[in-house]
Amino acid sequence: MxxxxxxNIFSVTIIxxxxxxxxxxxxxxxxxxxxxxxxxxxxxxxxxxxKAATAAEIKNIEQKVLASPLFSGVKVVGAExxxxxxxxxxxxLKDILASLKINPFPPSLEARLKDMAPASREVANFVQDVRxxxxxxxxxxxxxxxxxxxxxSRLAKAVGFFLGGILMxxxxxxxxxxxxxxxxxxxxxxxxxxxxxxxxxxxRIPFLFEGIAMGMxxxxxxxxxxxxxxxxxxxxxxxxxxxxxxxxxxxxxxxxALGLVAAGGGxxxxxxxxxxxxxLKT
Amino acid sequence: xxxxxHVYKQYQPPQWALSDISLKVxxxxxxxxxxxxxxxxxxxxxxxxxxxxxxQGQIVINGVNILKIPSHRIHELRRTMGIVFQDFxxxxxxxxxxxVAIPLQVLGEPRKEIRRRVFNTxxxxxxxxxxxxxxxxxxxGEQQRVAIARAIVNNPKILLADEPTGNLDPELAxxxxxxxxxxxxxxxxxxxxxxxRELIRHFGDRILFLQKGKLIGKDAP
Numbered sequence: 001m002x003x004x005x006x007x008n009i010f011s012v013t014i015i016x017x018x019x020x021x022x023x024x025x026x027x028x029x030x031x032x033x034x035x036x037x038x039x040x041x042x043x044x045x046x047x048x049x050x051k052a053a054t055a056a057e058i059k060n061i062e063q064k065v066l067a068s069p070l071f072s073g074v075k076v077v078g079a080e081x082x083x084x085x086x087x088x089x090x091x092x093l094k095d096i097l098a099s100l101k102i103n104p105f106p107p108s109l110e111a112r113l114k115d116m117a118p119a120s121r122e123v124a125n126f127v128q129d130v131r132x133x134x135x136x137x138x139x140x141x142x143x144x145x146x147x148x149x150x151x152x153s154r155l156a157k158a159v160g161f162f163l164g165g166i167l168m169x170x171x172x173x174x175x176x177x178x179x180x181x182x183x184x185x186x187x188x189x190x191x192x193x194x195x196x197x198x199x200x201x202x203x204r205i206p207f208l209f210e211g212i213a214m215g216m217x218x219x220x221x222x223x224x225x226x227x228x229x230x231x232x233x234x235x236x237x238x239x240x241x242x243x244x245x246x247x248x249x250x251x252x253x254x255x256x257a258l259g260l261v262a263a264g265g266g267x268x269x270x271x272x273x274x275x276x277x278x279x280l281k282t
Numbered sequence: 283x284x285x286x287x288h289v290y291k292q293y294q295p296p297q298w299a300l301s302d303i304s305l306k307v308x309x310x311x312x313x314x315x316x317x318x319x320x321x322x323x324x325x326x327x328x329x330x331x332x333x334x335x336x337x338q339g340q341i342v343i344n345g346v347n348i349l350k351i352p353s354h355r356i357h358e359l360r361r362t363m364g365i366v367f368q369d370f371x372x373x374x375x376x377x378x379x380x381x382v383a384i385p386l387q388v389l390g391e392p393r394k395e396i397r398r399r400v401f402n403t404x405x406x407x408x409x410x411x412x413x414x415x416x417x418x419x420x421x422x423g424e425q426q427r428v429a430i431a432r433a434i435v436n437n438p439k440i441l442l443a444d445e446p447t448g449n450l451d452p453e454l455a456x457x458x459x460x461x462x463x464x465x466x467x468x469x470x471x472x473x474x475x476x477x478x479r480e481l482i483r484h485f486g487d488r489i490l491f492l493q494k495g496k497l498i499g500k501d502a503p
Contacts, residue, residue: 192371195333196385196432197361200354 008214011178015218015267016225018167019260023226023252025160030250032152045071045127046140047109051079057135058109064130065111070123075110079103106137168267171218175271179211183276200280207276208269215268219260227251283309284330284440284471289339291325291495299325300336301495307473309344309439312466314482315475317492323475324368326492327442330473331365332356343440361389364438366446368475370429372417378404378428379413385436403435406461422449430458434465441465444475452480459485 047065049058058076065074077085082105087094113123123141131139183190193203230251252260284307291300300322307313315323328334330341332348341348348359364385372381379400386396404410407427417425426449433441441462447455459474459481466472476482482489491499 188371189373192373192384193388194357195331195360195365195371196388197357197359198388199357202388 007178007181008210011174012214012218012221014174015171015215015264016222018171019219019222019264020225021163021167022160023222023260024229025156025163026252026256027226027230027250029154029157029160030252030256032156034250043113045111045113045123047111047130047136048138048140049107049109050135050137051106053107053135057133058107061109061130061133061135064133065109068126070113070126071111072114073112075112077108077110079105079107082106082108168263171215172267172271175211175214175268176275178214179207179272180275182210183207203280204273204276207272211268211270211272212265213268215264215266215271216261217264218268219264223252223257223260283307283342283344284473285342286330287340287342289326289329289336289341291322291329291334292337298495300329303339303495303497305490305497305500307471309471310466310469311471311488312463312485313473313488313490314486315473315490315492316477316479316482316486318477320494321492322495323477323492324444325495327365327444327473327475331363331442332359357388361385361436362438363440363442364433364436365441366426366429366433366443368444368448370417370425372425372428372432374416374418377414377416378409378420378431381417381428382431382435385432389436399435400431403431407431407458423451423454426450427454427458430461434461437465437468437470439470441470441472442474443472445477446474447476447478447481455481456484 047061049061062074062076065071080103083097083103086105087097127139127141130136190203284305286303286305289300289303290298292298303322303326315326317323325334329336330343332341332351335349343359346359351359373384382400382403383396386399391399401410401413404413407430409424409427409431412420412424417428420428426446430443430446433443443462446462447458450458455478462472462474463485486501489501490497491501
């Protein structure tokens with residue numbers, strides 16, 4: 001490999017770039033999936049209550065929710081508690097709240113969904129039932145966000161695999177052409193080997209190892225670059241506010257990383273097999 | 283035994299490089315093929331080695347029609363043969379030792395055995411002191427001896443040599459042919475393409491004469 005280093009370095013760079021793109025999208029998808037998981041495990045349906053709701057009506061709603069197998073618990077949040085919570089979460093807006101003569105926060109009933117998030121349709125139907133009950137003014141339910149996150153995650157993964165797939169195909173042709181050039185450069189050697197009785201397997205093996213090594217090296221270097229990018233991205237970009245959580249790239253799992261390295265090796269192997277086979281047929 | 287039946291070879295029409303060659307070389311024979319340049323000596327040797335296919339005819343070696351051997355099994359035939367090419371075909375980025383070791387590496391011989399046999403062969407050809415040199419640092423005659431060493435290192439049953447003494451001084455040329463005779467005495471069939479009349483007169487007990495691709499005569503005791 002050292003003998004044709006410039007050509008091989010070029011090839012490894014292209015493979016590295018292809019795998020880096022797949023890696024970035026995989027990492028983004030990992031993050032979106034993480035957010036979706038977080039949202040679904042902490043998912044709460046908030047039933048805002050009418051200020052004029054009687055204790056009996058509230059009790060009635062609470063019992064209806066508790067009787068459902070979809071929820072793990074219910075908490076009644078009074079208007080005062082809601083205001084305190086707001087003041088704690090948004091201290092900058094404390095003054096505005098103080099200037100108001102009335103407490104604008106309605107009492108509510110927070111129902112926590114079970115961890116094994118049920119189908120959104122089932123929850124939505126139940127929520128509609130409760131909404132029609134006397135004493136309920138409005139409902140806040142963030143299932144839509146979970147669905148959106150999951151869709152985004154799937155989209156990121158699909159885009160990653162699409163772009164990565166195209167680039168990996170390009171890598172395959174590049175590796176196969178680089179190896180073909182190496183084969184042509186060593187044509188004399190191959191011819192001599194054949195004339196002294198070498199089998200095709202004997203001739204092919206060094207090229208196979210070369211292809212596998214190039215593919216694996218390319219994908220491993222891409223993993224290192226991905227790690228660096230994930231570490232340096234927040235430092236370089238600074239605070240992104242709301243986007244921070246969305247673009248908080250997560251590194252690949254061990255399984256994904258090993259999968260990429262194996263894919264690199266596989267592409268290298270296929271590339272060299274195809275180029276050497278073509279040559280040995282002639 | 284090597285048998286050729288009505289072998290023809292044409293590179294470019296209308297000329298025939300070989301025309302209707304039929305011959306029989308028994309196992310253990312020592313043959314010279316001679317003739318002027320362009321008479322077809324190299325082509326005939328390449329056809330016997332199956333480096334080139336004939337345009338017509340059949341070649342049978344030890345009862346096997348070599349033209350019917352599939353390409354993925356041709357190595358089995360070549361492992362029984364040694365060939366010295368007119369242009370040597372050495373690997374110039376590898377040492378003398380590496381060049382001579384190739385046929386043994388292909389056979390999967392152990393490293394120690396390879397070292398022993400390569401050293402002995404190079405010593406026989408008086409090249410052992412240049413074992414670690416690159417061929418580019420050797421003289422033309424020395425390069426030729428490296429090519430000979432590579433051809434004989436695996437004790438082939440059939441040894442083909444195309445002008446193996448072309449660049450050697452008469453004394454060394456005699457030594458080389460004497461070595462080929464020794465290999466022949468050990469049972470190998472040897473066919474040498476040469477136009478060195480002095481050598482042929484001295485060593486040639488069986489001679490094939492080629493002219494313009496045709497076998498024009500045989501000289502055998």
